[in-house]
Amino acid sequence: MAQAKTLGQFIIEKQADFPYAKGELSRLLRDIGIAAKIVNREVNKAGLMDMQGEAGSTNIQGESQQKLDIYANEQFITALKSGGECCILASEENEEIVMLDTDVSLDAKYIVAIDPLDGSSNIDVNVSVGTIFSIYRRQSTSGRATLADVLQMGVNQVAAGYVIYGTSTMLVYTTGKGVNGFTLDPSIGEFCLSHPNMKIPKTGIIYSINEGYYVHFPQGVKSYIKYCQVEDEATHRPYSSRYVGSMIADLHRSMIKGGIFIYPVTAATPGGKLRLVYECNPMSFVIEQAGGRATDGKNRIMELDVNSLHQRTPIFIGSEQMVLKAEEFMAEAV
Ligand code: AHG
Ligand code: MN
Ligand code: MN
Numbered sequence: 493m494a495q496a497k498t499l500g501q502f503i504i505e506k507q508a509d510f511p512y513a514k515g516e517l518s519r520l521l522r523d524i525g526i527a528a529k530i531v532n533r534e535v536n537k538a539g540l541m542d543m544q545g546e547a548g549s550t551n552i553q554g555e556s557q558q559k560l561d562i563y564a565n566e567q568f569i570t571a572l573k574s575g576g577e578c579c580i581l582a583s584e585e586n587e588e589i590v591m592l593d594t595d596v597s598l599d600a601k602y603i604v605a606i607d608p609l610d611g612s613s614n615i616d617v618n619v620s621v622g623t624i625f626s627i628y629r630r631q632s633t634s635g636r637a638t639l640a641d642v643l644q645m646g647v648n649q650v651a652a653g654y655v656i657y658g659t660s661t662m663l664v665y666t667t668g669k670g671v672n673g674f675t676l677d678p679s680i681g682e683f684c685l686s687h688p689n690m691k692i693p694k695t696g697i698i699y700s701i702n703e704g705y706y707v708h709f710p711q712g713v714k715s716y717i718k719y720c721q722v723e724d725e726a727t728h729r730p731y732s733s734r735y736v737g738s739m740i741a742d743l744h745r746s747m748i749k750g751g752i753f754i755y756p757v758t759a760a761t762p763g764g765k766l767r768l769v770y771e772c773n774p775m776s777f778v779i780e781q782a783g784g785r786a787t788d789g790k791n792r793i794m795e796l797d798v799n800s801l802h803q804r805t806p807i808f809i810g811s812e813q814m815v816l817k818a819e820e821f822m823a824e825a826v
């Protein structure tokens with residue numbers, strides 16, 4: 493079987509797709525791929541390297557940071573700083589924006605928002621975790637880029653994607669012209685094209701939500717869950733319930749098999765738990781580009797106003813028909 497196209501070859505081939513095709517976005521994607529390979533190496537042997545467990549620090553989210561949260565964050569900062577194409581990094585693990593515009597990258601035009609390790613609670617139990625990234629062009633045209641360059645609406649993203657460190661390690665991304673998936677071939681240390689032109693099924697039979705919070709869910713979500721559980725042969729119900737606890741794993745499954753993922757408001761998270769800038773906007777860009785739908789139960793995620801770095805939002809995302817059905821229950825309950 494012919495060697496599959498590597499990520500690097502694919503990026504170069506698609507370079508002409510980029511409106512600013514001077515190679516900068518290509519190099520930025522390459523830098524992200526390099527950091528992902530380094531993180532993958534540590535994820536795969538975390539248990540051997542004392543890289544499991546808590547780091548003893550708490551992030552701005554109020555979460556206890558895992559050693560791998562911090563390690564992954566450092567790898568992406570290092571790769572993006574040395575690559576020279578990124579002027580600001582916004583990360584789940586940093587309260588403020590990280591200025592990367594060193595002398596090398598004074599004219600860097602790109603902003604990267606990242607969840608360096610998604611699903612941290614799964615690290616120590618050997619369940620898939622991932623990285624989520626979102627890329628914008630700076631809007632300001634002079635001086636140093638600022639926070640305003642980061643707080644852009646999701647529709648402004650020029651690229652977005654995720655890495656899933658699972659049974660195999662995959663990098664899935666979009667630049668607004670469809671979605672392509674690459675699988676890491678450890679024998680050559682390259683991401684190779686394995687899932688060209690990914691499309692999420694328009695409907696499915698899997699719903700994904702942490703039902704442990706059921707009592708605190710809005711009525712519309714409770715009604716939708718009951719709809720999923722009712723016997724109806726014509727619509728293949730009852731659906732299956734699957735919930736990994738890593739957003740990227742639940743969404744990657746939906747990309748392949750179809751399904752809906754919901755993280756609604758709960759008593760503990762009245763604004764939702766998932767973060768708009770580095771979880772919901774990038775995953776919404778990928779899912780929409782694959783033919784799916786992503787809203788907060790009513791409004792399109794990528795058109796939500798972005799007012800702060802660690803802003804949260806409820807999210808209903810996945811197969812278009814399933815998200816639309818859940819939105820019907822949300823509208824009825826109002
Ligand atoms: P992170 O590990 O980056 O903080 O993200 C965890 C998120 C997301 O990956 C997952 O879907 C969700 O938290 C799970 O939350 P619950 O444990 O409350 O279900
Ligand atoms: Mn976290
Ligand atoms: Mn996350």
Ligand code: MN
Nearest residue numbers: 584607609610
């Ligand atoms: Mn995280």
